[in-house]
Amino acid sequence: MRILGIDPGLTRCGVGVVELGAGRRVRFIHAGVIRTPPSDPLEQRLLAVSRGISALITEFTPGAVAVERVFAQHNLRTVMGTAQASGIALAMAAEHGLPVGLHTPSEVKAAITGYGSAAKLQVGTMVMRILGLDEIPKPADAADALALAICHGWRGSVGAGLEANGSETPAQRAWREAEKSAGKRRVAS
Amino acid sequence: MRILGIDPGLTRCGVGVVELGAGRRVRFIHAGVIRTPPSDPLEQRLLAVSRGISALITEFTPGAVAVERVFAQHNLRTVMGTAQASGIALAMAAEHGLPVGLHTPSEVKAAITGYGSAAKLQVGTMVMRILGLDEIPKPADAADALALAICHGWRGSVGAGLEANGSETPAQRAWREAEKSAGKRRVAS
Numbered sequence: 001m002r003i004l005g006i007d008p009g010l011t012r013c014g015v016g017v018v019e020l021g022a023g024r025r026v027r028f029i030h031a032g033v034i035r036t037p038p039s040d041p042l043e044q045r046l047l048a049v050s051r052g053i054s055a056l057i058t059e060f061t062p063g064a065v066a067v068e069r070v071f072a073q074h075n076l077r078t079v080m081g082t083a084q085a086s087g088i089a090l091a092m093a094a095e096h097g098l099p100v101g102l103h104t105p106s107e108v109k110a111a112i113t114g115y116g117s118a119a120k121l122q123v124g125t126m127v128m129r130i131l132g133l134d135e136i137p138k139p140a141d142a143a144d145a146l147a148l149a150i151c152h153g154w155r156g157s158v159g160a161g162l163e164a165n166g167s168e169t170p171a172q173r174a175w176r177e178a179e180k181s182a183g184k185r186r187v188a189s
Numbered sequence: 190m191r192i193l194g195i196d197p198g199l200t201r202c203g204v205g206v207v208e209l210g211a212g213r214r215v216r217f218i219h220a221g222v223i224r225t226p227p228s229d230p231l232e233q234r235l236l237a238v239s240r241g242i243s244a245l246i247t248e249f250t251p252g253a254v255a256v257e258r259v260f261a262q263h264n265l266r267t268v269m270g271t272a273q274a275s276g277i278a279l280a281m282a283a284e285h286g287l288p289v290g291l292h293t294p295s296e297v298k299a300a301i302t303g304y305g306s307a308a309k310l311q312v313g314t315m316v317m318r319i320l321g322l323d324e325i326p327k328p329a330d331a332a333d334a335l336a337l338a339i340c341h342g343w344r345g346s347v348g349a350g351l352e353a354n355g356s357e358t359p360a361q362r363a364w365r366e367a368e369k370s371a372g373k374r375r376v377a378s
Binding site for chain 2: 046047049084085090
């Protein structure tokens with residue numbers, strides 16, 4: 001199944017598509033950024049994000065959408081645009097009949113690096129390694145969107161089912177265990 | 190020209206339509222609330238708001254949309270849902286090719302009551318009087334949406350053009366002057 005990850009934003013909305021296979025294997029399909037100029041009227045920017053996401057869903061036919069959960073607590077200056085873009089992403093997923101998963105940044109970091117407070121570079125590096133890419137996807141928003149998609153796949157029921165049947169590679173098992181122990185350390189939100 | 194006012198929200202999204210005529214006269218066309226149950230998944234709620242607004246635009250064919258400007262500073266607990274719903278409202282207006290006006294709550298209060306810190310009841314009372322209704326539109330979200338639509342009509346270029354040609358009634362002139370002096374008192378945002 002393909003998973004579309006969306007790191008919502010107005011100036012740069014990161015998007016990434018991965019294919020989740022057997023044994024928690026994930027394959028890179030697409031990464032990019034929907035950009036809208038800050039000089040455009042807000043409603044036109046939101047419409048551009050909406051159409052961009054809709055076009056991606058049509059092109060890559062994901063079976064699920066993962067969106068970063070936005071909090072009001074940080075980045076007060078930009079949080080409203082981010083929240084509005086996330087609303088657009090969620091409504092677009094629903095419009096296409098796709099199930100949605102919301103993941104916090106620390107959940108994504110824990111799933112990808114085993115550590116919920118990992119630095120951006122560390123997340124990007126692990127996304128590159130997990131997907132077997134030659135370099136870290138750029139810009140960071142695209143890497144974050146791929147991380148969200150991977151996180152969604154690994155945290156979902158598909159991954160949970162595989163834990164029991166021993167089809168993991170040793171590296172995949174290491175990821176899962178790191179994720180688990182990070183989960184234990186995480187403060188309930 | 191008809192104006193659709195939207196007081197964005199997830200549990201209750203207020204909507205109101207007025208017809209702006211000559212001499213800043215406004216006529217009541219419609220008021221209502223789009224409700225979505227908090228027990229529904231977030232993406233389904235946002236889709237319902239999106240479809241509700243789209244249906245209203247199709248039914249009442251407004252020429253402009255006025256949306257309340259949302260700030261991150263107040264109501265931190267509910268502000269994210271409100272911001273997401275406002276994003277949906279803005280994108281829907283753009284989708285239908287309609288110009289959008291964003292107005293802060295104090296701009297709306299100043300336009301409707303002459304006082305930017307007016308109480309909710311005062312705004313509702315003035316909406317009732319301005320539109321010649323027998324009672325205050327309920328719930329408050331619907332009255333707020335009508336106030337937004339009136340504010341947009343009165344603050345827009347149509348109203349500005351009429352100021353010069355003496356077609357105002359004495360009551361309308363009083364409104365305009367109250368609005369002006371409230372504007373002077375207002376702190377720039």
